[in-house]
Amino acid sequence: MTKYKKIAYLDNAATTPVPKSVIETINNYYGCRKVSVHRGMYDLAGEVTRDYEHVREQVAQWIGASKSTEVIFTSGTTDGLNLVANSYGTTNLTDQDQIIVSIFEHHSNFVPWQQIAKKTGATLKVVGTTPDGQLDLNELEHLISSKTKIVALSMMSNVLGNLVPVKEVADLIHRQNGILVVDAAQSVAHVPINVQSLGADFLAFSAHKMFGPTGVGVLFGKEQLLKGMPPIQYGGEMVDQVDLKHTSFQNAPIKFEAGTPNIAGVLGLGTAIDYIQDVGYQTIEQREQVLMDRLLSGLRAIKSVKIYGPQVDNQHFGVVSFNVGDYHAHDVATILNSEGVAVRAGHLCAEPLMNQLGVSSVVRASVTFETTLSEIKCLIDAVRKVEDILK
Amino acid sequence: MTKYKKIAYLDNAATTPVPKSVIETINNYYGCRKVSVHRGMYDLAGEVTRDYEHVREQVAQWIGASKSTEVIFTSGTTDGLNLVANSYGTTNLTDQDQIIVSIFEHHSNFVPWQQIAKKTGATLKVVGTTPDGQLDLNELEHLISSKTKIVALSMMSNVLGNLVPVKEVADLIHRQNGILVVDAAQSVAHVPINVQSLGADFLAFSAHKMFGPTGVGVLFGKEQLLKGMPPIQYGGEMVDQVDLKHTSFQNAPIKFEAGTPNIAGVLGLGTAIDYIQDVGYQTIEQREQVLMDRLLSGLRAIKSVKIYGPQVDNQHFGVVSFNVGDYHAHDVATILNSEGVAVRAGHLCAEPLMNQLGVSSVVRASVTFETTLSEIKCLIDAVRKVEDILK
Amino acid sequence: MNNVQQLYQKIILEHANHPNGFGVLESYTHQVELRNVECGDSFQVFALVEERQIKKISFVGEGCIISKASASMMIDSIHGTKIENIQKQVENFQNMILNKPFDENSLGDLVAFKSLNQFPTRVRCGMLPWHALIQILEEINE
Amino acid sequence: MNNVQQLYQKIILEHANHPNGFGVLESYTHQVELRNVECGDSFQVFALVEERQIKKISFVGEGCIISKASASMMIDSIHGTKIENIQKQVENFQNMILNKPFDENSLGDLVAFKSLNQFPTRVRCGMLPWHALIQILEEINE
Numbered sequence A, B: 001m002t003k004y005k006k007i008a009y010l011d012n013a014a015t016t017p018v019p020k021s022v023i024e025t026i027n028n029y030y031g032c033r034k035v036s037v038h039r040g041m042y043d044l045a046g047e048v049t050r051d052y053e054h055v056r057e058q059v060a061q062w063i064g065a066s067k068s069t070e071v072i073f074t075s076g077t078t079d080g081l082n083l084v085a086n087s088y089g090t091t092n093l094t095d096q097d098q099i100i101v102s103i104f105e106h107h108s109n110f111v112p113w114q115q116i117a118k119k120t121g122a123t124l125k126v127v128g129t130t131p132d133g134q135l136d137l138n139e140l141e142h143l144i145s146s147k148t149k150i151v152a153l154s155m156m157s158n159v160l161g162n163l164v165p166v167k168e169v170a171d172l173i174h175r176q177n178g179i180l181v182v183d184a185a186q187s188v189a190h191v192p193i194n195v196q197s198l199g200a201d202f203l204a205f206s207a208h209k210m211f212g213p214t215g216v217g218v219l220f221g222k223e224q225l226l227k228g229m230p231p232i233q234y235g236g237e238m239v240d241q242v243d244l245k246h247t248s249f250q251n252a253p254i255k256f257e258a259g260t261p262n263i264a265g266v267l268g269l270g271t272a273i274d275y276i277q278d279v280g281y282q283t284i285e286q287r288e289q290v291l292m293d294r295l296l297s298g299l300r301a302i303k304s305v306k307i308y309g310p311q312v313d314n315q316h317f318g319v320v321s322f323n324v325g326d327y328h329a330h331d332v333a334t335i336l337n338s339e340g341v342a343v344r345a346g347h348l349c350a351e352p353l354m355n356q357l358g359v360s361s362v363v364r365a366s367v368t369f370e371t372t373l374s375e376i377k378c379l380i381d382a383v384r385k386v387e388d389i390l391k
Numbered sequence C, D: 001m002n003n004v005q006q007l008y009q010k011i012i013l014e015h016a017n018h019p020n021g022f023g024v025l026e027s028y029t030h031q032v033e034l035r036n037v038e039c040g041d042s043f044q045v046f047a048l049v050e051e052r053q054i055k056k057i058s059f060v061g062e063g064c065i066i067s068k069a070s071a072s073m074m075i076d077s078i079h080g081t082k083i084e085n086i087q088k089q090v091e092n093f094q095n096m097i098l099n100k101p102f103d104e105n106s107l108g109d110l111v112a113f114k115s116l117n118q119f120p121t122r123v124r125c126g127m128l129p130w131h132a133l134i135q136i137l138e139e140i141n142e
């Protein structure tokens, strides 16, 4: 596992550490197998292509896709969500249609929809939260209509840390023949994902937030939807035939994978999935709940700390955001940093939510199951010092 | 350097091996510094961000950009060229305009222009080659007019292996107030690149073809042009301010870098540049010329071999494509493979050129300066066996 | 004989150089075109189907030795065969190519392709005409 | 005093809690808004410029201790100063923050920010009001 020297690393929601096995996979590729995929006629190219495509099968099984051709490799969650907005959005939205997102979306699942709405004339609606930070299902039910073509929803907010009832939202929107796009960037390291039982039509995540490498991610899309979608990038691999006037394209997923892919990244993603499966989500959730209990009770014991999102136990999945008194999150983070504690502070790429919370920024502490109790203790001790220094 | 076990690796134009130092940089990042960039308030995030941005400066100096803000990190050449076509093309082309590409473009620098021409109504013109595979400058001069908004040109064909007189093309198109987009994917490992002296307005390349990691590349764009271009992906990092109705964006290059970037990839790219600079392009060119002399004379000595592109010496920069008699390139490649020689065979993502050459596929052998003479010998010996086996 | 010599054995080279059933049928009920995206090669297969039997079958196209020989031997092996039996033949051939259990006796000359499973990057070439045939069978069964 | 205590020393906390020049000027010739994209904080700086002299200057906005104190002390330090001299002051302050050679004597209370260069991720906060000022100077010199 990545060894962060002399710091308590509590910024796992930004990016997680990487196990040795993932580093070894990457080293093995660069060390003795650095070839390209798909087009090579020699044995090594065949082997690496087989391993690369094996990861696609592995992802498909892991997230419960019905076929591996529903798995598109992207450069990350943002890339995947933009692909859906650009390709599916552009071809399926008119000025009669509506898109719904939540107020707690990360900019990556907010701005693409806002912009595609502008481009197509569709209307963007924003569903809010209940006072304790849960998705307001009542409001959503009122907003959804036969005009709603797309609901785009984060499975877990990167600020509030609670899970959204994705399946219920899926049922609501499917009843109106709309589709559900799920941003699983934050949830994938914490809870199992099954696109069938979630009812997701598209689902995106990044490897680097689930013990994998940077620069690679996955977009799941239902076969039938992918079929009707045009490619949005053109290049090698993804074309079928090119002549001076016309080009025909291959089928999904290759249709959406122009250019030489992030081969080391995809192989590393495969090993990261192995790692998660070896540990098991049950163990992950158990250990995280212990960590979160300690973290939340430690923070609650400090009077000046205000915690955002759910106030009851077992509802924060690895993530908790807070402020200390009226102090600015950046000042708090600087003091935590001077105590060797790494947290994030700012609007966390969720400005619409910040506006609703009535703050410009928050401090966020986030764990994986590999985080230690002593790291949590470092954080709590450091938060206790904030007022001493700033008052 | 990547140790390909028991094979003569002559597919360097697809992807090159990686030096130890690049692997070490990647290991170091994943081993003890796996944090995200730009948004962290703790020291380690600051350090990694500084190193990451340092690579931007390094690239800028290396390719002669006037500012580091002209350097956009992409996922590769294909990504970069599509960005220019989508963002610059969409905003600047009308049905009165022309785009010119060459017949020997890789699909990545052909199909994006063909598709943007369709979308905007612009006309796509294709300039051919002289009989020995050189860009037909005369024809280009006739094609270019005041209607020509964009010339998109590969600096070096991945099939023919010769260099294009980029500067002369730049002068021709600039005289008509059009711009020049350069695909430097193939040339960057072989010859120095200076965007100023080339007169390039945009220039794209991939790290994995220049001793670097997969999943990362560079798009250079002139500041003034980037300024007027809209982003094409939306997400974290690249936004300035988001509210429910509107979003404003940061300036280039961040405007074009939505989402968590390929951090390990960018850091590895920096080390790959160090590696190339330590060796020096002069050494690279000298060693490659020795290799190419041996390769070309070895192939020429086999009667049934037909070499494509320039027939004179010193004009193949690391790449030579050929066929053996009337045998299909795939059969030839299979025999070479059985002799432990890794080459590419097929249309090499250059179908328009294949059509002009009157073949469906070719065999390509490609080197870097690290290729050995004994690898070349393996190839020649293996080519000699082809006829014995297939006749 | 090493692997590659086995792959390019005499009978395969013979078929590739003088393929049977090369050309366009004068009249046909089915026509399928398939491409190998790796090399740009394409095959057209024509079939005249009557009473659930392939009366005539032919192909045209450019290709490598493996795909041409495979097309030629495929045509030999299914000429005049009942649809039901062709289906079995296709599966049997595919099993051999993919290194699964198969019935060697019923394949005749096609066993020449036995070593193709040692060349995973060439399986696609050997299967190309067969995939066209599979598509024709699907059309017939629709 | 360790680094962080030095950064959050009394005079800085004082200025942040009771900033000088906070508010909108009744009349002004220049107004600049700048944002820190990391936290979403934004500052507006107002200036009344007459005869190449900043007669009045003020700011409003939300921010951290560092940015507010920096704004407050900046306003104190340039009040009524000739444009030419302000330019020098800005450079001098920036040099200190970026750990380059600087003239300590002419900075007055601003030397309290001396340790900010130990906090590279906070340099942006300390410079935010100054960047607004630089923009105003550029407008004046246009």
Ligand SMILES: Cc1ncc(COP(=O)(O)O)c(C=O)c1O
Pocket (backbone or CB within 6 Å): A235, A236, A258, A259, A260, A261, B013, B014, B076, B077, B078, B079, B106, B108, B109, B154, B156, B157, B158, B183, B185, B186, B206
């Ligand atoms: C000339 C040329 N242009 C573009 C590309 C595309 O590069 P990438 O696949 O890294 O995006 C390649 C390599 O495949 C190439 O050789």
Ligand SMILES: Cc1ncc(COP(=O)(O)O)c(C=O)c1O
Pocket (backbone or CB within 6 Å): A013, A014, A076, A077, A078, A079, A106, A108, A109, A154, A156, A157, A158, A183, A185, A186, A206, B235, B236, B258, B259, B260, B261
């Ligand atoms: C909820 C959520 N969605 C999307 C993203 C974007 O992921 P990436 O930056 O890997 O594209 C993130 C992380 O930054 C996130 O937390």
